[in-house]
Amino acid sequence: MIAPSIEKLLTVMDQKGYRVYNTPTIDWNLNIVGIRNKSLVPDKFDDTLVVFHNFLNHWHVSYYPITTDPSIYYLKKPLHPKGTAILLEGQYKGVYEIDKHNNKYYALCQRLGDVSVYRDNDKNGTLELNPATIQTGKFGINIHKGPKNGNWGIDNNPAYSAGCQVFADSRHFKEFMDKCYNGQKAFGNKFTYTLLNQKDLE
Template sequence: MFRPSVEKLIEVMQAKGHAVYDTPGVDWNLNIVGIRVCDPEPGTFNDTLTVFQRFRGIWEISYYHITTDPSLYYLRHPVNSSGTAILKEGQYRGAYKLDVHNRGLASGHLALCQRLKPVTVYRDSNRDAKLNLLAGKTETGLFNINIHRTSEHHINEQKFSAGCQVFADQRQFADFILKCQEGKKAFGNKFTYTLLHERDF
């Protein structure tokens, strides 16, 4: 797992013009940052999600295993006629809130959901098992590119992501949601998600 320091994360984010949330006097102002690896492997959880925030004036950071890429089933069977969604790197300010992912289904659960503002995705339409990040094939909108957990069943069937940012480990996801719940209490139900690339470091 790629584990940059808080200082390096801040340096990279500021160089890109991204906001860094820092309120030394108020805890739980969360910076939620995904990092896509240089050699992505669809179907694996080889990317990193970091959450860092001030706690009693001191920076704290957590690292989690996730995937920022769609799984193999959805690369081959897009749910959108334009192609499978792959979240484009960038900062999506105030786009997310705590809500129910897959509402009404057995797999429904509390997650960080893209409900409030648009995000930009690449559309991979050639139905192979590789990620195609083509600059001319992007789309911006409300696509429910959520941050959620999956199950062993969905991992085995490669049906865990149609473009979402996904945790495989239930305990890591539970820890992440606890942080988001504290962030909601302190700053309201609006969150920013930033997606970087390992090459940025």
């Protein structure tokens, strides 16, 4: 997991011209930032989700192990005719809301706007980020839970992500959703997701 300091995160966000939500007098104005590992390895929860918010001039920061990559299962068996989605790094303002993921449980779902994805269609189980394949639209790139124990072993379904951002541990996901519910009460059901690369923070 990658755990940069809040100072480093704020600097990189500013350098990229990304919005940082900062209301010290009103709590739960959440910044939700994914950090993709510079080594592209599928089926490893080696990426990070950082959630931070400022209240009373103090930044509250939480780090969670996730994957920002689709699983090998879907890389080999794409659901989309043009290939499996891999979310493009960038900031997606106000495109997420709390809604049901696959009509099963509440997660942070891409319902309110577009995101951009690479399409990997060679079906070889590795990650290919080809700019010529980029598509923009509503593809259901949600932020949802993973296994109970953070380990995709024989007890877990290998078809866990067709491009979503997936938590390594469902207990962390519950904690994350509690933060989102607080954010919803304070600022409404609209969230921004920003995806960085580990290289941005070096």
